[in-house]
Amino acid sequence: MTQTTQTETGHSLAMPDGMQGFVKDWSSDQRAFKNVPWGKAMMWIFLLSDTFIFSCFLLSYMTVRMSTTVPWPNPSEVFALSFGGDPIPLILIAIMTFILISSSGTMAMAVMFGYKRDRRKTAILMLVTALFGASFVGMQAFEWTKLIVDEGVRPWSNPMGAAQFGSIFFMITGFHGFHVSVGVIFLFAIARKVWRGDYDNETPGFFTSRKGSYESVEVMGLYWHFVDLVWVFIFAFFYLW
Amino acid sequence: MAQAGDTAHDEVQQHPIGVYFKVWGLLFVLSAASYAVDYYHVESYLRWTLILVFMMLKAGFIVAVFMHMKWERLALIYAMILPPALVMVFVVLMTFEADYTFFTREVFFSLGK
Numbered sequence: 001m002t003q004t005t006q007t008e009t010g011h012s013l014a015m016p017d018g019m020q021g022f023v024k025d026w027s028s029d030q031r032a033f034k035n036v037p038w039g040k041a042m043m044w045i046f047l048l049s050d051t052f053i054f055s056c057f058l059l060s061y062m063t064v065r066m067s068t069t070v071p072w073p074n075p076s077e078v079f080a081l082s083f084g085g086d087p088i089p090l091i092l093i094a095i096m097t098f099i100l101i102s103s104s105g106t107m108a109m110a111v112m113f114g115y116k117r118d119r120r121k122t123a124i125l126m127l128v129t130a131l132f133g134a135s136f137v138g139m140q141a142f143e144w145t146k147l148i149v150d151e152g153v154r155p156w157s158n159p160m161g162a163a164q165f166g167s168i169f170f171m172i173t174g175f176h177g178f179h180v181s182v183g184v185i186f187l188f189a190i191a192r193k194v195w196r197g198d199y200d201n202e203t204p205g206f207f208t209s210r211k212g213s214y215e216s217v218e219v220m221g222l223y224w225h226f227v228d229l230v231w232v233f234i235f236a237f238f239y240l241w
Numbered sequence: 242m243a244q245a246g247d248t249a250h251d252e253v254q255q256h257p258i259g260v261y262f263k264v265w266g267l268l269f270v271l272s273a274a275s276y277a278v279d280y281y282h283v284e285s286y287l288r289w290t291l292i293l294v295f296m297m298l299k300a301g302f303i304v305a306v307f308m309h310m311k312w313e314r315l316a317l318i319y320a321m322i323l324p325p326a327l328v329m330v331f332v333v334l335m336t337f338e339a340d341y342t343f344f345t346r347e348v349f350f351s352l353g354k
Contacts (some may be wrong), residue, residue, distance in 0.1 A: 052325075059331060066340040101272060
């Protein structure tokens with residue numbers, strides 16, 4: 001009677017695709033995100049919560065703009081800029097959009113080279129991304145200065161129309177600019193770790209003591225792409241609408 | 242069987258660099274197109290439709306390719322896409338609320354004159 005049943009551990013459980021896989025993953029034990037490292041899963045969940053924050057901002061903007069009886073200032077004219085000649089509508093915002101998209105492109109490639117364990121290229125591409133981000137914040141500072149000093153826009157009033165324009169503008173672009181700034185700081189921090197070879201040598205992290213890995217570059221990338229993603233919505237709803 | 246579930250080496254994303262360049266170019270074109278909507282003063286419903294189409298396309302490409310969502314399992318995709326989609330309910334609610342506020346303001350301000 002000493003017979004025991006051998007538990008088979010030779011291969012991992014099959015993971016079906018499609019709907020069946022979705023149900024199976026979510027109803028399974030211990031982890032729902034089967035092939036995703038936890039750092040990445042946590043970043044996704046953080047981004048989901050951030051999505052709600054920006055959704056609420058854009059929603060309040062919609063509500064305020066729909067309910068005001070005073071005409072909304074025309075963003076196309078408010079954000080026009082002239083280089084000597086006639087003012088070009090929204091030109092600075094367009095440049096900022098292209099800069100942010102370019103930074104997303106360099107970040108995507110940094111992630112790719114990260115997984116190829118190409119230390120130099122990853123670090124350089126991340127630095128380029130950070131510089132794009134910094135120039136974006138710089139242009140935003142210029143835009144804010146122009147609006148506050150030259151046009152007299154305040155959170156409670158402005159000479160162009162509905163008073164709510166200022167508060168919505170400063171809140172939404174301010175919060176987004178803050179996200180970009182934080183992203184730039186983290187880009188520099190992660191790029192430094194890449195450059196030092198922390199992820200090749202699996203150097204333990206200062207706070208977490210976990211082994212360093214190029215996964216951090218992808219997690220950083222997720223955040224950065226999200227910042228670009230939010231700008232897509234702000235550009236469409238606030239500047240173009 | 243082997244390809245089915247190798248949880249051991251937690252997912253290494255390897256895609257040819259061409260995919261990123263293509264999407265990058267596409268995002269540039271789409272941004273230029275949405276800027277053109279403003280530049281050429283397209284108005285009213287055509288304007289709003291174009292803005293929304295370009296916006297959704299851009300957002301889709303960023304999430305799908307740059308954020309690698311396309312290559313994730315459905316468990317993660319649904320967890321990230323469904324909750325924001327439900328925000329649309331909130332949008333509908335606030336549309337009613339805003340219309341009501343606008344209506345009361347119109348009535349109140351005209352009475353005040």
